[in-house]
Amino acid sequence: MSGGQMSDGQMSGGEKFDLTAGAAYAAGPPQTVRAILWRRFLRHRLAVASLIVLALLVLAALAAPLAEAAFGLDATRVSLLERFQPPSARHWLGTDELGRDLLLRLLYGGRVSLLVGLAAAFCAALIGTALGLLAGYYGGTLDALLMRLADGVIALPLLPLLIVLAAVDLTKLGLPAALATSEDVSFYRIVILISIVGWTTVARLVRGATLTMRTREFVRAAEALGARAPRIMLVHILPNVVSPIIVATTLSAGGIILLESVLSFLGLGIQPPIASWGNMLTGAQELIWSDPALAVWPGLLIFVTVIAFNFLGDGLQDALDPRAIQE
Amino acid sequence: MTRYILQRLVESAVVLLIMSFVIYGLIGLMPGDPIDLMVSADPDLTPADAERLRALYGLDRPILERYLNWLGAALSGDIGYSRIHARPVMAVLLPALANTVWLMGLSFALALAIALPAGILAALRPRSAVDNAINLLAFAGISIPPFWLAILLIILFAVILGWLPAGGMGGGGLGSAIAHLALPVATLTLVTVGGIVRFVRAAMMEALRQDYVRTAQAKGLSARQVVLGHALRNAMIPVVTVLALNFGTLFSGALITETMFGWLGMGKTIYDAIMGNDFNLALVGLLFATLTTLLANLAADVTYAWLDPRISYK
Numbered sequence: 001m002s003g004g005q006m007s008d009g010q011m012s013g014g015e016k017f018d019l020t021a022g023a024a025y026a027a028g029p030p031q032t033v034r035a036i037l038w039r040r041f042l043r044h045r046l047a048v049a050s051l052i053v054l055a056l057l058v059l060a061a062l063a064a065p066l067a068e069a070a071f072g073l074d075a076t077r078v079s080l081l082e083r084f085q086p087p088s089a090r091h092w093l094g095t096d097e098l099g100r101d102l103l104l105r106l107l108y109g110g111r112v113s114l115l116v117g118l119a120a121a122f123c124a125a126l127i128g129t130a131l132g133l134l135a136g137y138y139g140g141t142l143d144a145l146l147m148r149l150a151d152g153v154i155a156l157p158l159l160p161l162l163i164v165l166a167a168v169d170l171t172k173l174g175l176p177a178a179l180a181t182s183e184d185v186s187f188y189r190i191v192i193l194i195s196i197v198g199w200t201t202v203a204r205l206v207r208g209a210t211l212t213m214r215t216r217e218f219v220r221a222a223e224a225l226g227a228r229a230p231r232i233m234l235v236h237i238l239p240n241v242v243s244p245i246i247v248a249t250t251l252s253a254g255g256i257i258l259l260e261s262v263l264s265f266l267g268l269g270i271q272p273p274i275a276s277w278g279n280m281l282t283g284a285q286e287l288i289w290s291d292p293a294l295a296v297w298p299g300l301l302i303f304v305t306v307i308a309f310n311f312l313g314d315g316l317q318d319a320l321d322p323r324a325i326q327e
Numbered sequence: 328m329t330r331y332i333l334q335r336l337v338e339s340a341v342v343l344l345i346m347s348f349v350i351y352g353l354i355g356l357m358p359g360d361p362i363d364l365m366v367s368a369d370p371d372l373t374p375a376d377a378e379r380l381r382a383l384y385g386l387d388r389p390i391l392e393r394y395l396n397w398l399g400a401a402l403s404g405d406i407g408y409s410r411i412h413a414r415p416v417m418a419v420l421l422p423a424l425a426n427t428v429w430l431m432g433l434s435f436a437l438a439l440a441i442a443l444p445a446g447i448l449a450a451l452r453p454r455s456a457v458d459n460a461i462n463l464l465a466f467a468g469i470s471i472p473p474f475w476l477a478i479l480l481i482i483l484f485a486v487i488l489g490w491l492p493a494g495g496m497g498g499g500g501l502g503s504a505i506a507h508l509a510l511p512v513a514t515l516t517l518v519t520v521g522g523i524v525r526f527v528r529a530a531m532m533e534a535l536r537q538d539y540v541r542t543a544q545a546k547g548l549s550a551r552q553v554v555l556g557h558a559l560r561n562a563m564i565p566v567v568t569v570l571a572l573n574f575g576t577l578f579s580g581a582l583i584t585e586t587m588f589g590w591l592g593m594g595k596t597i598y599d600a601i602m603g604n605d606f607n608l609a610l611v612g613l614l615f616a617t618l619t620t621l622l623a624n625l626a627a628d629v630t631y632a633w634l635d636p637r638i639s640y641k
Contacts, residue, residue: 151572154572154575156346156575157613159579159583160579160582160597160612164353164609164613167602169356172356258472261472262472262474266598278472281475285478288486295479298475302472302475306471307467307471
């Protein structure tokens with residue numbers, strides 16, 4: 001696929017006219033599209049702050065083993081003599097109901113929560129992009145069918161259905177028992193479950209963008225030159241619908257982290273002893289009378305992460321929206 | 328119009344039928360089966376007895392056959408008993424439905440009462456301090472984990488201040504009912520209102536850009552008449568649709584809220600049924616929730632067609 005590489009110029013080839021036709025073009029020295037977009041993004045202060053917050057959270061989560069070594073603690077060690085300790089020099093945020101260090105658990109939980117969020121958002125975006133391209137390019141019955149499917153997925157009472165899906169016994173589906181009961185399986189299961197229901201936003205946006213792209217001259221020209229459908233979709237249309245994919249994926253990452261936390265909280269997502277911000281709150285409801293701090297920290301981190309993804313998505317949307325560029 | 332509604336009803340029935348098979352299949356894939364539960368309750372049952380019971384109740388038949396049997400019985404009005412509650416499924420679900428209607432209805436009304444003025448205000452002055460503040464709060468509402476919000480409210484109002492009960496249904500009396508509803512309604516309202524504000528704001532901004540708004544201003548109508556009489560009426564068309572389409576989301580929010588506060592609604596009943604291996608109650612409860620959602624969507628489409636004269640019913 002020699003032409004498949006997405007260079008800068010090609011990436012926004014379709015939008016180039018829109019972008020440079022406005023005030024930006026008259027500004028004087030030649031500017032790349034990327035520079036214009038970057039400046040527009042920087043104007044959105046909340047989005048920039050969110051990007052920094054998210055970067056810090058990812059770094060902190062990655063540094064979990066380092067912190068563990070620095071404190072000389074073991075995040076998984078249960079110590080019944082050290083339960084509910086208040087914050088101290090040794091335990092910065094105190095200890096939980098099993099005497100484990102809360103800060104380290106939060107860092108390790110962050111690894112899982114962020115990884116689930118990013119992995120599921122990526123898978124959902126992949127499914128959504130594929131279905132959106134197909135629906136927008138082929139139109140007709142396929143389009144109607146896929147969009148009705150998307151409507152249906154959005155309209156259904158998703159949470160109860162996800163709870164049933166999460167409760168499904170994998171051995172009854174023919175998975176070997178050793179695999180179905182292994183610790184990691186709850187991670188893959190939740191990523192798959194969320195991808196199955198999370199693809200709709202991306203699919204709709206990609207479909208809409210594809211519909212307008214397929215009537216453009218360069219697509220017509222490629223068709224006239226005899227390019228086949230897969231090549232047109234992947235090489236000519238896909239690079240031009242990257243903006244909505246990025247925006248929708250960022251926005252959906254927040255919702256996905258929220259959904260993971262709900263399912264894990266209800267005991268159906270990430271299974272203990274693996275920590276996630278959601279399942280750290282599972283027991284917190286009983287503990288609010290004795291140690292409310294245990295209930296506050298994990299939720300605060302979920303909240304901050306989700307709102308940061310939402311602000312970031314909002315900022316990207318403003319920056320990448322070609323209609324707004326001429327303001 | 329009648330023909331359109333009839334057509335949509337038939338479509339909804341088909342979707343419900345498909346969903347009933349999907350849910351029936353999923354429930355069958357949950358760990359254990361009713362005979363396992365009998366075995367664990369009665370140590371005298373031998374594995375051979377269990378097999379005989381499975382054959383007796385038809386649990387060894389292929390899934391399609393079992394589904395068709397269940398469907399036939401359900402259509403003739405026999406939807407069975409709940410294992411946990413030891414009562415007919417309908418006797419469990421109907422009171423739960425009433426409780427959920429109270430919770431969702433109050434929260435939805437409250438959310439609308441907040442979101443409409445807030446959304447309009449934000450749309451009238453885009454990028455102003457007011458708009459930014461409303462936007463920030465709306466994003467906070469969308470991003471907060473509902474179960475965590477519930478925990479925070481319990482900590483504040485039940486643990487620290489001691490003003491309100493931390494959960495439960497309350498025993499009779501209007502005052503007790505209000506006290507027990509206050510925190511669940513507050514939780515569900517706060518997690519719902521942000522999304523509605525964003526919809527109203529977007530729809531109003533779109534409507535305010537239209538030519539008929541300029542015309543209305545040009546012919547000398549007051550700002551109030553222009554905003555409420557012309558822009559808002561048109562902005563409500565997409566808003567109503569989106570709201571009805573979000574019924575499923577509201578129901579998901581209600582499930583979490585009910586579970587957190589021990590409010591005996593549909594969401595908590597379904598959750599408890601799934602977690603407690605009450606297969607029959609879970610199955611019927613899920614179908615009930617699906618049916619309600621489908622009807623809400625149908626109502627949305629009909630309202631949309633009714634509100635917007637440009638839409639034909641084909």
